[in-house]
Amino acid sequence: MSHLSLRGAITATAALLIATLAVAGCSRDSAGLERGAGGAALVKGGLGAVLPGKRAAATAPVQAPNPAQLAQAALASVKGPVLLATFEAVGAPTVLGMVGENGTMRSYQTPDQRGVMLRAGLLAGTRGYGRDLMSADTDAVARLIRARQAGSAPRVQRYLDGNGVERPVPMTCTVTPGASMTQELAGIAYSGQQVSEHCEGSGAVIDNGYLVAADGRVLVSRQWVGPGLGYLVLQSLRD
Amino acid sequence: MARMFTKIGKVSTLALLAGLVPVGFTAQAETTSTLGWSLGRFGTPGLIDMPTAEVMRDGEIAASVGKAAGALRGNFAFQITPRVTGTLRFTHQDGLGLGGDTLKEKTLDLRWQVLDEQGWRPAVAIGLRDMFGTGINAAEYVVATKTLTPQLRASAGIGWGRLGTENSFGGGTRPVADPVGGLNADTWFRGPAAAFAGVAWQANDKLVLKAEVSSDAYAAEVATNGFDRKTSVNFGADYKINQMASVSAYYLAGSEVGFQFNFVLDPHQPPAPSGLEKAPLPVRPRPAPSADPDGWSGAWTADPTAAPAIQKVVADSLKKDGQILDSMQLSADRVELRLRNETYNSTPQALGHTARILTRALPPSVETIVITPVVNGLPTASVTFKRSDLEQLENTQSGEILARTVIGEAALGGAYTPTEGIYPRYRFSLSPYVEFSTFDPGQDLHADMGIALNGSFDLAPGLILSGTLRQKVFGNLNDQTRVSTSPVPHVRSDVAEYQKNSDLTLERLTLAWYSRPAEAVYSRVTLGYLERMYGGVSGEVLWKPVDSRLALGAELDYVKQRAFDNAFDFQDYDTLSGHLSAYYDFGAGVTGQLDVGRYLAEDWGATVSIDRQLANGWSVGAFATLTDMSSSDFGPGSFDKGVRLTIPLSWALGKPTLATFHPTIRPYTGDGGARVDVDGRLYETVRGNHMGAIYEDWGRFWR
Numbered sequence: 001m002s003h004l005s006l007r008g009a010i011t012a013t014a015a016l017l018i019a020t021l022a023v024a025g026c027s028r029d030s031a032g033l034e035r036g037a038g039g040a041a042l043v044k045g046g047l048g049a050v051l052p053g054k055r056a057a058a059t060a061p062v063q064a065p066n067p068a069q070l071a072q073a074a075l076a077s078v079k080g081p082v083l084l085a086t087f088e089a090v091g092a093p094t095v096l097g098m099v100g101e102n103g104t105m106r107s108y109q110t111p112d113q114r115g116v117m118l119r120a121g122l123l124a125g126t127r128g129y130g131r132d133l134m135s136a137d138t139d140a141v142a143r144l145i146r147a148r149q150a151g152s153a154p155r156v157q158r159y160l161d162g163n164g165v166e167r168p169v170p171m172t173c174t175v176t177p178g179a180s181m182t183q184e185l186a187g188i189a190y191s192g193q194q195v196s197e198h199c200e201g202s203g204a205v206i207d208n209g210y211l212v213a214a215d216g217r218v219l220v221s222r223q224w225v226g227p228g229l230g231y232l233v234l235q236s237l238r239d
Numbered sequence: 240m241a242r243m244f245t246k247i248g249k250v251s252t253l254a255l256l257a258g259l260v261p262v263g264f265t266a267q268a269e270t271t272s273t274l275g276w277s278l279g280r281f282g283t284p285g286l287i288d289m290p291t292a293e294v295m296r297d298g299e300i301a302a303s304v305g306k307a308a309g310a311l312r313g314n315f316a317f318q319i320t321p322r323v324t325g326t327l328r329f330t331h332q333d334g335l336g337l338g339g340d341t342l343k344e345k346t347l348d349l350r351w352q353v354l355d356e357q358g359w360r361p362a363v364a365i366g367l368r369d370m371f372g373t374g375i376n377a378a379e380y381v382v383a384t385k386t387l388t389p390q391l392r393a394s395a396g397i398g399w400g401r402l403g404t405e406n407s408f409g410g411g412t413r414p415v416a417d418p419v420g421g422l423n424a425d426t427w428f429r430g431p432a433a434a435f436a437g438v439a440w441q442a443n444d445k446l447v448l449k450a451e452v453s454s455d456a457y458a459a460e461v462a463t464n465g466f467d468r469k470t471s472v473n474f475g476a477d478y479k480i481n482q483m484a485s486v487s488a489y490y491l492a493g494s495e496v497g498f499q500f501n502f503v504l505d506p507h508q509p510p511a512p513s514g515l516e517k518a519p520l521p522v523r524p525r526p527a528p529s530a531d532p533d534g535w536s537g538a539w540t541a542d543p544t545a546a547p548a549i550q551k552v553v554a555d556s557l558k559k560d561g562q563i564l565d566s567m568q569l570s571a572d573r574v575e576l577r578l579r580n581e582t583y584n585s586t587p588q589a590l591g592h593t594a595r596i597l598t599r600a601l602p603p604s605v606e607t608i609v610i611t612p613v614v615n616g617l618p619t620a621s622v623t624f625k626r627s628d629l630e631q632l633e634n635t636q637s638g639e640i641l642a643r644t645v646i647g648e649a650a651l652g653g654a655y656t657p658t659e660g661i662y663p664r665y666r667f668s669l670s671p672y673v674e675f676s677t678f679d680p681g682q683d684l685h686a687d688m689g690i691a692l693n694g695s696f697d698l699a700p701g702l703i704l705s706g707t708l709r710q711k712v713f714g715n716l717n718d719q720t721r722v723s724t725s726p727v728p729h730v731r732s733d734v735a736e737y738q739k740n741s742d743l744t745l746e747r748l749t750l751a752w753y754s755r756p757a758e759a760v761y762s763r764v765t766l767g768y769l770e771r772m773y774g775g776v777s778g779e780v781l782w783k784p785v786d787s788r789l790a791l792g793a794e795l796d797y798v799k800q801r802a803f804d805n806a807f808d809f810q811d812y813d814t815l816s817g818h819l820s821a822y823y824d825f826g827a828g829v830t831g832q833l834d835v836g837r838y839l840a841e842d843w844g845a846t847v848s849i850d851r852q853l854a855n856g857w858s859v860g861a862f863a864t865l866t867d868m869s870s871s872d873f874g875p876g877s878f879d880k881g882v883r884l885t886i887p888l889s890w891a892l893g894k895p896t897l898a899t900f901h902p903t904i905r906p907y908t909g910d911g912g913a914r915v916d917v918d919g920r921l922y923e924t925v926r927g928n929h930m931g932a933i934y935e936d937w938g939r940f941w942r
Contacts, residue, residue, distance in 0.1 A: 100523060115519075
């Protein structure tokens, strides 16, 4: 094969491959792995980071569905324990079903595989949201909260910093029991005692609130996830 | 292990929180963030033309392009250590070149912050501006900077060279810099000096206003291109668009207006929130022995279909997780598997996902889990977990599981069952590319953009056929006029000849064979079109125990220079090149490398490199090569040196991917100290799965 025609053959083959890949979405793998981010995503992500308007658009709250309808639909379609979770900064409720239980820890995930972990009803971690809570030591405060008992106890929450190194945020928390009450949320009535938890430390000042049933289960709560994600409102639809 | 363990457990609080969005934090925490630094017209933290003693955050990189008073400057500033700032600059200045031509040069600044600001004490820095080159803009200075209020910062200093030209005092005459280039050490801090001062005021979150009294007389500009210097006072404004981008405007000498665009990358502050990915599957604790007696007793091993069925479940589950189960061996109480992580930039994250998947798939009697990450067919380490530890410690402080994890050498051989259908494997991907011309004195900067097609075939474990084809879409690299006049073999200086023929190029086409002949010993043989300028064969051996800070390597390359058209032909020049290398992991992500041997132009010498890698995958490094080639044969710059970066795409996007962007920036491309650029050298291939890197990144285990 002469040099020129070889070159021509390469050009034709390359053009064919490029066209095929462009149609197939930029990459092909016989092992069938989903490819991560490609060049297009980089451009999109990079521009999103640089152009001020783009980011705001990306995080703008979506039209919130009616929580009561969402709760009923979730209870009808998901088996086992179900949570309704709402990040205060976003506003839209999402449904999480339990995917694992390890001792007192329960792992819940949304249908698109974002995760919330609770240990004895207290937030133990989040996954897949970005700037996640990696882990939390809450045993001591959980005992007070579940017993609806006043007292003070330590709490540690951990995050990955920008370098990817795990950083603990230790705090001291004061637990104060409040009034007993019945409250309807998303069409479900919850009866229990209000318990508030005020924590300070490491520059953070947070106020968590819980509605605790007579048997110590946390029914509804508003818990601080971290500096990136803010507060999360959790409601147990089915325990 | 103890050293790393304490590091992970180290308490740092506000440091973490300062950079993140302050939700739920008190006002006190926020007021600690005061006036940040901003860039001056020379692309380093400064006022306008005058420098300050400010530093950027450690590891930060600032790129800026500005034009004012007939000078176009592109700057890359690196915070090399917490106290040392380096700046690489490309300058086009009207009328200041030889014979009234445009001055085109690339230069280097270094600044050392001798004292940081503490209490009443100001920060003090010593700096060298334009250490190399014509010396037209060269200056040296000592400057002090003091934060007066959280919004106001003042600087004052003394400058020499260009910064010692207005209202100067003392000093005799400054020696003239050698116009050919080289280090201008004989002129530093010589000649008249002058005082300068200025302030920066943070008007609001976005806007910093600056004013200075300049000690730069602009003598060359006034003489050649009619610069009208009405006053010594310059004004500037810096508007921050977001965390990364800002624009600056200047009013210089009462007569000239200038603009600058700044782009700052802080490796510690990803532009996207890290962790936008699928949540891992949780650990599934084993049932009580009474609930599954056969599973606990190991009686399941009697069923010959059990192990293949389990392997299939694990392989499918890993595939959904973006990983490949290479092979597995399973017994009643122990599983060993070889894993190809194709997704996570962090080995501990890949290990954490795999370990949890295994707790969901394995019969209860299996207590010991050994995971061996495999890269390019090389088993790089064996990481051993107790299943009961995984059950007990799920989603706790990551250091706890690390303390019970054993990292050792991967076993040689073993009765592994390969997963069906994973060989041969092919992959293709398209990606955009940008290529720049080399930065040469007196030359314009040219660039091409195009599409690269990358393909690879894994024919068998460790046997990989891969290549890259590139097609230019647009650009002007073919307009380059540079012709190498190097008196030595043109091993690199003909780069422009290759770049001119950049329509469709076969960048690389190689067959590589990786193997592990003994414990802690890795080998590679690569054959084919190794890189754009060379083809041939490259062989390498590396000794790197999994827990060793020290690694030793040897490489021998026989290469022939490729034709300029980047098809299949070769030119006449061929050579044998080889090196002995030592690598040392200093901890905290810092690695040093020393290569001694013969380079492509048959010059003998050594390369010293230092790289600093963060757990998030960022790496910044610098290298310098001294060989027996004379500095006049090498050309401007005297010897080969440069800066290399690795920016992981996962850092930019917050999504898991192995892709990286890794530019190498050389101030001058000469023929001395050049090595063949072969893909997949052994140290970079195995390092990420060895102890230092695994510990560094362990915080992602439960992620």
